[in-house]
Every structure is written in C-alpha cells, then in structure tokens.
Amino acid sequence: MTGAAELRSRTRELLAANPPATTDRLDFLKARFDAGLAWVHYPEGLGGLGVPRSLQAVVDAELEAAGAPDNDSRRNGIGLGMAAPTILRYGTEEQKQRYLRPLWIGEEVWCQLFSEPGAGSDLAALGTRAVREGDEWVVNGQKVWTSGAHNSRWAILIARTDPNVPKHAGITYFLCDMTDPGVDVRPLRQITGEAEFNEVFLTDVRIPDSRRLGEIGDGWRVAQTTLNNERVAIGGMRLPREGGMIGPVAKTWRERPELRSHDLHQRLLKLWVESEVARLTAERLRQQLVAGQPGPEGAGMKLAFARLNQELSGLEVELLGEQGLLYDDWTMRRPELVDFTGREAGYRYLRSKGNSIEGGTSEVLLNIVAERVLGLPSEPRTDKDVAWKDLAR
Amino acid sequence: MTDLLYSEEEEALRSAVRDLLADHCDAPGVIARTESDAPHDLAAWKALADGMGLAGLLVPESKGGQGATHREAAVVLEELGRAVAPVPYLTSAVVATEALLACDADDLLAELASGRKIGALAVALSVAPGGVHKAVRVENGALYGELTGIADAAAADVLLVPAEDGGLYAVAADAATVTPQTSFDLTRPLATVTLDGAAARRIGDAQPAVGRALRAGAGLLASEQFGLADWALTETVRYLKERKQFNRPVGGFQAVKHRLAQLWLEVVNLRAAARSAADALATGEDVEVAVAVAQAYAAPVAVHAAEEALQLHAGIGMTWEHPIHLNLKRAKADSIAYGTAGAHRSDVAELVDLQAP
Numbered sequence: 061m062t063g064a065a066e067l068r069s070r071t072r073e074l075l076a077a078n079p080p081a082t083t084d085r086l087d088f089l090k091a092r093f094d095a096g097l098a099w100v101h102y103p104e105g106l107g108g109l110g111v112p113r114s115l116q117a118v119v120d121a122e123l124e125a126a127g128a129p130d131n132d133s134r135r136n137g138i139g140l141g142m143a144a145p146t147i148l149r150y151g152t153e154e155q156k157q158r159y160l161r162p163l164w165i166g167e168e169v170w171c172q173l174f175s176e177p178g179a180g181s182d183l184a185a186l187g188t189r190a191v192r193e194g195d196e197w198v199v200n201g202q203k204v205w206t207s208g209a210h211n212s213r214w215a216i217l218i219a220r221t222d223p224n225v226p227k228h229a230g231i232t233y234f235l236c237d238m239t240d241p242g243v244d245v246r247p248l249r250q251i252t253g254e255a256e257f258n259e260v261f262l263t264d265v266r267i268p269d270s271r272r273l274g275e276i277g278d279g280w281r282v283a284q285t286t287l288n289n290e291r292v293a294i295g296g297m298r299l300p301r302e303g304g305m306i307g308p309v310a311k312t313w314r315e316r317p318e319l320r321s322h323d324l325h326q327r328l329l330k331l332w333v334e335s336e337v338a339r340l341t342a343e344r345l346r347q348q349l350v351a352g353q354p355g356p357e358g359a360g361m362k363l364a365f366a367r368l369n370q371e372l373s374g375l376e377v378e379l380l381g382e383q384g385l386l387y388d389d390w391t392m393r394r395p396e397l398v399d400f401t402g403r404e405a406g407y408r409y410l411r412s413k414g415n416s417i418e419g420g421t422s423e424v425l426l427n428i429v430a431e432r433v434l435g436l437p438s439e440p441r442t443d444k445d446v447a448w449k450d451l452a453r
Numbered sequence: 454m455t456d457l458l459y460s461e462e463e464e465a466l467r468s469a470v471r472d473l474l475a476d477h478c479d480a481p482g483v484i485a486r487t488e489s490d491a492p493h494d495l496a497a498w499k500a501l502a503d504g505m506g507l508a509g510l511l512v513p514e515s516k517g518g519q520g521a522t523h524r525e526a527a528v529v530l531e532e533l534g535r536a537v538a539p540v541p542y543l544t545s546a547v548v549a550t551e552a553l554l555a556c557d558a559d560d561l562l563a564e565l566a567s568g569r570k571i572g573a574l575a576v577a578l579s580v581a582p583g584g585v586h587k588a589v590r591v592e593n594g595a596l597y598g599e600l601t602g603i604a605d606a607a608a609a610d611v612l613l614v615p616a617e618d619g620g621l622y623a624v625a626a627d628a629a630t631v632t633p634q635t636s637f638d639l640t641r642p643l644a645t646v647t648l649d650g651a652a653a654r655r656i657g658d659a660q661p662a663v664g665r666a667l668r669a670g671a672g673l674l675a676s677e678q679f680g681l682a683d684w685a686l687t688e689t690v691r692y693l694k695e696r697k698q699f700n701r702p703v704g705g706f707q708a709v710k711h712r713l714a715q716l717w718l719e720v721v722n723l724r725a726a727a728r729s730a731a732d733a734l735a736t737g738e739d740v741e742v743a744v745a746v747a748q749a750y751a752a753p754v755a756v757h758a759a760e761e762a763l764q765l766h767a768g769i770g771m772t773w774e775h776p777i778h779l780n781l782k783r784a785k786a787d788s789i790a791y792g793t794a795g796a797h798r799s800d801v802a803e804l805v806d807l808q809a810p
Binding site for chain 2: 332341
C-alpha cells in the first residue's frame with residue numbers, strides 16, 4: 061500500500077527527472093502519467109497506482125508548489141469525467157492502453173454522442189442505427205447537444221443495434237472517430253447568440269468492432285457508468301461563501317446603492333440565504349464522501365443550483381435597471397469552454413435557463429429523487445415490453 | 454472547518470433519546486396530555502434530564518454538567534422535535550442555562566444541569582436575539598410587573614427575569630403568579646408571569662445573558678425544526694406508499710411525487726443549515742451568520758413540511774386524532790419563536806453587508 065509519504069517522494073522524483081522549467085509541457089504530462097501520478101486511483105500502467113482517490117491531493121499539492129503544468133482538465137471534461145471511467149470499467153486491455161493516456165494528457169479531446177432530437181429525457185428511445193457489416197458497424201443517425209464536438213478527436217456513442225427488442229436491450233456502446241468522413245458537425249446556435257453545442261450528423265460512419273465498448277446490446281448498462289460519473293462530478297464541488305452565482309449580484313448590490321429597492325432587497329436576502337444553505341449542503345455531501353458514507357444529496361444538488369442560478373441571474377438583470385436592457389454581445393461564436401462568470405448578467409440569465417435541462421431536466425431529477433431516494437412507486441410504463449420498432453414516435 | 458456530519462457518539466445519543474421518547478411520548482399520549490391539567494410530560498423530562506443527564510450537556514463538568522457541546526444538544530432537539538415532546542428542554546437546558554452561563558449563579562446552574570430544577574428565561578418567546586424585550590421594576594430588591602408569552606413558565610421552578618435596572622434576577626416560581634395562556638402550540642405552552650413584590654436575587658447583567666441565551670435558542674431551534682420537518686416528510690412518504698386511490702398508491706402520482714421530492718430537498722438543506730449553526734455555537738466561530746442563516750431558512754421549511762403533510766394526508770390530516778396537527782402547531786409557533794425568518798434575514802443583511810436601500 062502506497063502512503064502519502066511514498067507518493068510525495070515519487071512526485072519529487074518525477075520533478076527531479078523532468079524539471080518543469082525546462083521540460084516540454086506534453087512530455088512532462090506523459091512522464092507524470094507513466095509514473096502513475098496522473099490519477100492515482102487508476103490501476104498501475106494506466107496512469108495510476110491503485111491507491112485511494114483522496115491521495116491525489118498529496119500529488120497535486122507537490123506539483124502545484126513546483127509550478128508543474130497540469131492537464132487543463134476543463135478542456136476535456138467529458139473525456140476525463142465520463143469517457144475515461146467508462147473505458148476503465150468496460151474497456152478491453154487494448155482499448156485502455158490505446159485511449160487513456162492521450163485522453164488524460166489532453167492530446168485527444170472527447171465528446172459525447174448520446175442525446176438525439178427524438179430522444180431527450182427518454183434517452184433509451186434513441187434511433188441512431190448501427191448495423192453490423194463484417195468486422196465493422198455502419199452508423200447512421202443524428203445526435204444533438206454535443207458540446208465540444210468541433211474540437212474532439214473521439215466520441216463516446218450509443219446507437220441502436222437491435223430494433224426488435226425493448227428499447228433498453230437493443231443499444232450498444234461505441235468509441236467513434238470524429239475524423240471519419242461520415243461525421244458532420246454543425247454548430248447549434250443558442251439563445252445566448254453563441255454556439256456552445258453542435259448537431260452531429262452520422263452518415264455511413266464505419267466503426268470497427270474493436271471500438272465497441274462492452275457487449276452487444278449492453279450499451280444501456282455501460283452508459284449508466286458514464287451518466288453516474290456525470291453526477292459525481294456535479295456533486296463534488298467545493299464553494300466558498302458567495303462562491304456561486306450569488307457573488308456578482310451581491311457585488312453589484314454593494315457597489316451600486318442607487319439601484320437598491322425594498323422589493324429587490326427582500327428577494328436578494330432570501331436568495332443569499334438559500335445560496336449559503338445550498339453551499340452547506342454541497343459541503344456536507346463532500347464531507348460524507350470523504351468519510352466514505354456517500355449520501356443521496358447529490359441527486360438534489362443539481363436541482364437546487366439550477367433554480368438558484370436562474371433566480372439570481374434574473375434578479376441581477378432586474379437590479380441593473382437601464383443597463384439590464386442591454387446585452388454584451390450577440391455575435392455568433394463557438395467558445396471552447398462554458399464561461400458563466402466572464403460575461404454579463406443578461407448572458408448568465410439566458411445561459412442558466414439550460415441548467416434545468418442539461419444533464420437531466422429538473423422534472424426527471426424530481427422523479428429520480430422520488431423513486432430512488434424516497435422509494436415512491438415508479439411511473440406507469442407503457443414501453444417496457446414493447447420492441448423499440450413498435451414504439452410511438 | 455465546519456463539521457456538518459454526525460459523529461458515532463452523536464448517533465448513539467440519538468437512538469437512546471429516540472428509544473426513550475418511544476416509551477414516553479407516543480402521539481396519542483401527547484395529544485391527550487395537551488388538554489389535561491399537566492401539559493408538560495414531567496416523567497419524560499425526568500428520564501431525559503435525570504436518567505440520561507441531558508439537561509447539563511451545555512454545562513462544564515466543573516459546574517455540575519456533562520461538558521458536552523451544542524452539537525449533542527442539537528441531536529437531542531432533533532429527536533424532541535420529531536416527537537413534538539412536551540418537555541422544557543429548549544427553554545431550560547438551552548436558553549435558561551445559557552443565560553446562567555453568562556451570570557454568576559453556579560448554584561442555580563448546577564441545579565438546572567442536574568435536572569433537579571427547571572428554569573425559564575422570562576422573555577417572550579417571540580423575541581429575536583438582539584431584539585427588544587420587556588423588563589420589570591425593581592424596588593428594594595423586590596420585583597414588580599407583568600410579563601407575557603413566557604414559554605414553559607408553568608413547569609419552571611425558577612424564573613430568570615430582566616429588570617429595568619439592567620440586571621437579570623432569579624425568582625423562585627412560587628414567589629410569582631404564573632397564569633397559563635391558551636397557546637397555539639399546546640406542547641410548548643406560554644404563560645403570564647406576574648410579579649408583585651417578588652423576592653429576587655440579582656445574578657448578573659441582563660443584556661449579555663439574554664443575548665447569548667436567545668442566540669443559542671435560535672440556533673438550536675433549527676435542529677428542532679429539522680426534526681419536525683423530517684418527521685413530516687418521512688411519515689407522509691410512508692403513508693402515501695400505502696394509501697390507494699384510483700387503484701394505485703397515491704404516492705405514485707407525479708404531481709405528488711414532485712412535491713415530496715421538492716420537500717426532501719428542502720429538508721436536506723435544512724439539516725446542513727442546522728448542523729452548521731450547532732457546530733458554530735460549539736466552536737464559537739462565525740456564530741452570528743450561521744445562526745441567522747439557519748433561522749432564516751428553517752421556519753419556512755418546517756411550516757411547509759407540516760402543511761404538505763396535512764394536505765397530502767388529506768381528510769385524516771384534519772383530525773384531532775392524527776398527530777399532524779401537533780407537528781403543524783409546533784412548526785408554526787417555531788416560525789415566531791426567537792425571531793421570524795424575516796427578522797433573521799435582516800440580521801443577515803447587517804452581518805454580510807447587504808444593506809437596505
């Protein structure tokens with residue numbers, strides 16, 4: 061068992077052999093991966109040492125103190141947070157060796173081809189078809205809400221391989237090459253003016269069977285690993301007081317006394333208290349995870365933050381009065397990262413409307429809380445024993 | 454760093470209190486007692502205070518207490534809230550005890566800590582920390598005046614009375630006239646205290662003692678409110694899994710499920726806010742903000758939980774026989790006790806510099 065002291069000395073050896081000041085950034089990241097210090101909870105040979113995830117902090121602190129470059133994880137959030145844990149769990153040895161290293165160092169960015177125009181909340185109803193031809197699968201269909209598709213080398217993809225069985229049973233999980241000529245990425249402009257997301261059209265895209273992840277027809281189960289990791293990522297954050305969307309509103313309130321009114325004051329105080337309480341709940345969830353007793357609160361945190369972000373940004377626009385009638389920039393752009401705090405209140409107001417839709421609508425999350433946390437009966441299902449091809453659409 | 458979890462010892466304390474309350478404070482018993490001559494359950498109080506030593510949690514061992522902290526007292530209050538137990542724990546073991554800790558009256562402190570005596574701070578239950586309260590007249594060391602809205606005074610052996618000279622006085626309950634008021638919450642009844650030349654002993658300055666007592670009372674009330682809300686949610690979910698209409702469990706209708714899921718989220722948030730206030734009181738760090746935040750959040754949640762429980766139980770929830778009304782009346786009274794949510798929001802505005810126009 062490797063302890064904190066050993067990790068510290070391993071990290072120092074890495075730094076001594078690859079001085080950050082004189083080593084190429086990618087070379088340093090490769091060396092770090094090969095030393096097992098990328099994600100220490102991953103197995104040896106795959107960037108880790110098989111030790112508890114909590115020990116990562118020891119490594120990160122040493123590296124940060126030495127001014128070492130990091131892997132700029134925000135640029136590859138889907139790769140690191142969703143694709144990697146799924147490949148680790150379901151990938152063949154060959155797949156793990158091929159994909160995890162370039163993914164972690166950021167050489168290969170990943171996106172997610174899950175949602176479709178006809179399969180939103182009901183993701184399992186998806187209709188993108190994958191048909192077997194020899195050692196290949198031929199994929200046709202349309203995906204949507206694909207953030208980062210225009211920057212991505214690879215995609216995690218779920219597609220229908222058997223339309224003659226109920227919807228959950230006929231799905232298979234693939235790793236899709238985004239440079240395939242049949243992949244057509246088109247920007248999808250949003251109400252904010254910019255195109256953070258894409259539509260992805262797949263026309264006769266050929267995927268070798270060696271890029272199938274998990275068994276044929278087992279894609280829904282494989283996808284659960286991906287989606288569960290999305291929720292862990294959302295629940296694990298740590299905020300200081302006034303660290304979220306309350307921050308800019310409180311700042312404006314303090315700096316612009318001429319904008320204040322009694323009505324806005326009451327609403328601001330209520331939201332300040334609710335933001336602080338949501339922060340405490342997120343912190344309590346984090347403490348539970350550290351103590352090894354994960355609670356179900358994570359399911360609720362996304363609901364809470366979606367509502368708060370929307371109400372706070374709405375209040376901020378109103379508080380700004382005449383300035384609230386303006387917008388910073390409607391230019392169509394394709395940002396590489398979602399930036400909540402870099403822009404003005406009007407942008408935050410519009411962008412946060414997506415918070416109760418993306419990653420599970422608030423209505424679906426309320427069902428999940430009611431059924432999985434409170435144990436209430438599930439919705440009556442009319443699609444359970446019906447072959448996918450016979451479903452209403 | 455604020456510790457928002459429960460320790461193993463705290464969980465053990467919880468189950469001991471819960472077991473005790475299961476024996477003493479079942480709902481039919483509590484309902485019957487509300488209309489009797491003895492609204493307080495003194496047998497349950499004796500078991501908690503004397504048997505388990507819980508009246509002295511906040512008092513150092515050197516002064517006859519248990520030397521525990523607000524974190525443990527908060528766990529006790531969660532359970533008392535769940536049962537809507539008619540015992541003077543918050544008023545005597547928290548509020549009166551905190552007042553005495555700020556005074557020079559170790560004899561009284563030891564008596565309250567041991568549970569041999571029950572104390573009540575003679576400040577109306579509705580007064581917020583730092584709020585304005587009544588004081589009585591002092592003449593030749595005797596007290597004159599009338600105070601209303603004094604919670605649990607009818608069960609008290611000793612009253613701690615603020616006087617116009619700025620002092621806090623200890624008065625034996627039998628030297629005063631204590632007249633029960635018909636209270637909205639029959640499980641924490643209010644009384645009028647009339648002093649007509651009552652013999653009294655000055656034990657310290659009223660302002661710091663009352664401020665400290667009400668702050669601790671407000672902070673730990675949030676844990677009682679969490680207990681109330683958690684009971685209301687749990688009981689409603691349990692009932693709606695069993696109750697069938699239209700050939701389905703009522704809890705399977707989405708309109709109902711979404712309301713319960715929203716309520717769950719509020720209750721989960723309230724637990725974090727209440728633990729934060731209890732931990733802040735225990736460590737002395739960030740106390741004012743933590744208490745004001747907890748109280749600004751707790752009351753609407755506890756009331757909402759009780760109101761949802763009533764509506765979702767429907768007809769049976771309107772009956773005197775069903776315990777929901779105990780929960781609703783306590784939750785509504787608690788929304789006024791030690792300051793309304795609005796009063797605490799005003800405190801927040803001052804504390805974090807979000808000034809009114």
